[in-house]
Amino acid sequence: MSxxxxxxxxxxxxxxxxxxxxxxxxxxxxxxxxxxxxxxLFQSFNLSLYEWDGLGAAEYVxxxxxxxxxxxxxxxxxxxxxxxxxxxxxxxYLAAIPAGLFIALFLNQTVWGIRLYKSLFFFPFVISQVxxxxxxxxxxxxxxxxxxxxxxxxxxxxxxxxxxERFVTYGIIFAGLWPQTAYCxxxxxxGLNAVDPEQIEAGRLDGAKGGRMLxxxxxxxxxxxxFIAFVVTIIGALRSFDLISIMTQxxxxxxxxxxxxxxxxxxxxxxxxxxGYGAAIAVVLFLIMLCFIAYFLWSMYREEKGH
Amino acid sequence: MHSIFKxxxxxxxxxxxxxxxxxxxxxxxxxxxxxxxxxxPRATMExxxxxxxxxxxxxxxxxxxxxxxxxxxxxxxxxxxxTPDVANWYAANRMKPYVEAGLFEDVSDxxxxxxxxxxxxxxxxAMTLDGKQWGVPYTYYQWGVYYRKxxxxxxxxxxPTTWEEELANxxxxxxxxxxxxTIGTRNYWTAGGWFxxxxxxxxxxxxxxxxxxxxxxxEDDRVKQTFANWKQLIDMGAFxxxxxxxxxxxxxxLMVRGDAAAILMGNFAVAPLREAGLTDDQLDFYQFVAINxxxxxxxxxxxxxxxIPANASNKEAAREFLRFVVSAxxxxxxxxxxxxxxxxxxxxxxxxxxxxxxxxxxMLSSNSPGGVAQFWDRDAPAEMxxxxxxxxxxxxxxxxxxxxxxxxxxxxxxxxxDN
Numbered sequence: 001m002s003x004x005x006x007x008x009x010x011x012x013x014x015x016x017x018x019x020x021x022x023x024x025x026x027x028x029x030x031x032x033x034x035x036x037x038x039x040x041l042f043q044s045f046n047l048s049l050y051e052w053d054g055l056g057a058a059e060y061v062x063x064x065x066x067x068x069x070x071x072x073x074x075x076x077x078x079x080x081x082x083x084x085x086x087x088x089x090x091x092x093y094l095a096a097i098p099a100g101l102f103i104a105l106f107l108n109q110t111v112w113g114i115r116l117y118k119s120l121f122f123f124p125f126v127i128s129q130v131x132x133x134x135x136x137x138x139x140x141x142x143x144x145x146x147x148x149x150x151x152x153x154x155x156x157x158x159x160x161x162x163x164x165e166r167f168v169t170y171g172i173i174f175a176g177l178w179p180q181t182a183y184c185x186x187x188x189x190x191g192l193n194a195v196d197p198e199q200i201e202a203g204r205l206d207g208a209k210g211g212r213m214l215x216x217x218x219x220x221x222x223x224x225x226x227f228i229a230f231v232v233t234i235i236g237a238l239r240s241f242d243l244i245s246i247m248t249q250x251x252x253x254x255x256x257x258x259x260x261x262x263x264x265x266x267x268x269x270x271x272x273x274x275x276g277y278g279a280a281i282a283v284v285l286f287l288i289m290l291c292f293i294a295y296f297l298w299s300m301y302r303e304e305k306g307h
Numbered sequence: 308m309h310s311i312f313k314x315x316x317x318x319x320x321x322x323x324x325x326x327x328x329x330x331x332x333x334x335x336x337x338x339x340x341x342x343x344x345x346x347x348p349r350a351t352m353e354x355x356x357x358x359x360x361x362x363x364x365x366x367x368x369x370x371x372x373x374x375x376x377x378x379x380x381x382x383x384x385x386x387x388x389x390t391p392d393v394a395n396w397y398a399a400n401r402m403k404p405y406v407e408a409g410l411f412e413d414v415s416d417x418x419x420x421x422x423x424x425x426x427x428x429x430x431x432x433a434m435t436l437d438g439k440q441w442g443v444p445y446t447y448y449q450w451g452v453y454y455r456k457x458x459x460x461x462x463x464x465x466x467p468t469t470w471e472e473e474l475a476n477x478x479x480x481x482x483x484x485x486x487x488x489t490i491g492t493r494n495y496w497t498a499g500g501w502f503x504x505x506x507x508x509x510x511x512x513x514x515x516x517x518x519x520x521x522x523x524x525x526e527d528d529r530v531k532q533t534f535a536n537w538k539q540l541i542d543m544g545a546f547x548x549x550x551x552x553x554x555x556x557x558x559x560x561l562m563v564r565g566d567a568a569a570i571l572m573g574n575f576a577v578a579p580l581r582e583a584g585l586t587d588d589q590l591d592f593y594q595f596v597a598i599n600x601x602x603x604x605x606x607x608x609x610x611x612x613x614x615i616p617a618n619a620s621n622k623e624a625a626r627e628f629l630r631f632v633v634s635a636x637x638x639x640x641x642x643x644x645x646x647x648x649x650x651x652x653x654x655x656x657x658x659x660x661x662x663x664x665x666x667x668x669x670m671l672s673s674n675s676p677g678g679v680a681q682f683w684d685r686d687a688p689a690e691m692x693x694x695x696x697x698x699x700x701x702x703x704x705x706x707x708x709x710x711x712x713x714x715x716x717x718x719x720x721x722x723x724x725d726n
Contacts, residue, residue: 053404053408054383055383055386055387055404055405055407055408055410056407056408068722075715075718077715140552141552142549142552143549143560158549160548160549160551160552161552162551162552163493163549163550163551163552163553164551165704248493249493251492251493251495251551251697251700252492252493252551252552252700252701252704253551253697253698253700253701253704254697265693268380269380270376270379270380270689271684271689271690271692271693272689272690272693273404273689273690274690
């Protein structure tokens with residue numbers, strides 16, 4: 001570090017430019033990340049230790065909110081139901097990935113009007129979740145819904161999908177899969193554009209066809225697309241809220257709640273005045289997300305290192 | 308009727324006499340926030356404010372109408388920051404969080420004025436918390452059974468008054484291939500209305516109030532009796548099967564089509580039923596039957612209210628506006644059939660000629676000796692209301708789970724009321 005050989009005294013900034021520059025470029029992003037993500041995170045955790053109705057004075061209650069959550073878990077109450085539904089969402093929502101891949105493969109051809117077909121398949125992702133929710137609510141309606149008309153055709157039903165606690169979560173997930181599949185499809189379609197034709201050619205020469213071609217040649221090249229599809233689907237499943245809010249409002253008797261909706265209900269809805277309790281649920285939801293975030297970051301890090 | 312009109316005229320003179328001296332000096336800005344976002348109530352409110360404006364030309368009135376559902380969450384924000392001078396809300400426990408947080412102005416002084424004290428006495432209880440009044444009512448409406456008279460005639464039924472008659476009627480209706488009562492429990496409160504009536508009729512108004520205030524166990528035998536009565540109806544098929552999938556509006560077509568004979572609902576159900584094509588010959592009203600002959604009849608009559616936020620800036624004008632809203636002639640006007648179509652809160656006002664309003668008024672003023680409740684989700688604390696109404700809905704689907712559901716509500720009671 002000593003500057004014996006340098007006659008001219010360089011400024012500190014000049015000397016450290018290389019090291020400072022990346023931080024300077026990162027600064028705006030870091031600042032916003034701190035203010036809008038990290039800080040609220042701690043605030044949220046702090047709030048979860050209080051009992052507060054959003055209006056009066058907050059009362060410190062330690063971990064009582066978490067204790068209540070634990071008892072709700074033990075009693076198979078709302079929290080248990082929400083957590084269980086979140087798990088069902090996580091697992092079933094992943095069906096959007098293979099479904100999207102399948103449609104993308106199907107649409108990845110050049111025939112007349114393919115652009116129109118592609119847009120039609122992408123359509124559900126463009127329209128608002130509110131509309132999707134409404135359309136499926138009517139579709140499931142026990143008296144005039146298309147589903148029951150259809151079932152009636154075979155002498156089955158009527159099936160009260162959104163009013164029966166056994167089917168309601170699956171009904172909503174199915175509605176959610178419609179736009180989510182479109183999203184995965186578009187990811188795969190762009191991915192398919194980037195598939196190297198020479199590798200396919202080489203595969204053909206070696207006699208690969210159909211499933212083997214897909215599995216060994218195409219899918220490995222679609223890895224980045226699969227990764228992104230996986231990420232957005234997991235996040236979509238965990239923050240599923242709008243469909244539940246529109247289709248059932250968590251009902252019947254709270255059996256279609258997920259954590260995100262339960263949090264809203266407890267803290268911000270018509271009958272909710274428990275900010276601390278809502279914050280405690282948010283913290284639990286965050287911890288679940290953290291597992292996935294950690295996994296994503298780790299696999300991205302590994303990817304980077306591999307190259 | 309005659310005497311009411313006479314008294315109205317007298318009150319009109321009196322109110323003008325009082326209003327005139329005050330009106331000269333009102334100036335500045337008056338900001339009013341309303342949740343009356345449906346077209347008809349909205350027009351009513353705007354016309355009423357316009358009349359107030361004419362009395363006070365120097366006042367700059369600014370009215371903001373917010374969507375009814377959104378209002379319920381926004382009120383928490385606008386009472387603390389950027390506060391209006393007048394806001395509407397609901398009576399009883401629903402105003403408690405804001406009263407406790409010191410966000411509503413104490414208007415006991417208004418209630419001390421003879422004009423209000425004498426004419427609004429019947430709703431004073433619903434506006435009182437901690438011995439003080441926190442706002443004024445502007446409208447209320449009765450609850451009860453609205454039924455298809457033509458179906459009753461066809462089956463040779465008459466309006467029941469006892470539980471036995473009720474069950475016998477319902478059995479005949481079920482035998483004719485219909486359901487007795489349509490209901491849409493996707494709005495949890497519809498089940499709350501049923502609970503209100505069954506519990507008030509089984510155990511009386513005072514017990515019902517104690518339960519709402521958390522003073523009685525949910526596993527008390529009296530509560531279980533209420534649910535046992537409810538179960539009788541459920542087991543005989545009185546309610547449609549898929550009520551959980553319907554909102555209250557979506558439950559009305561069953562009655563319009565004649566698949567259901569009646570509905571337990573507030574008077575606001577009349578308008579959509581008429582619009583759907585039912586005539587007044589087909590539609591009629593009766594008071595919910597007595598169950599336990601030892602308890603006095605009590606009714607649900609939810610009251611909608613006006614309040615002055617504590618942070619309001621023009622409280623003088625706001626008070627004058629509140630006096631104006633509850634004045635006898637304004638009450639007659641805004642609650643008449645072409646406006647809100649509900650009941651006026653001022654005893655000097657006249658009730659519209661509409662047959663349902665007349666019957667409701669008659670019932671509430673002469674045949675509700677036990678008392679008048681607001682509604683379950685206004686009388687019980689918000690959190691308890693939420694949990695319990697979910698429980699009621701679950702009970703209507705799985706009546707055999709009553710004990711488990713009541714145990715759950717009892718746990719909730721332990722948590723909710725002790726702080």
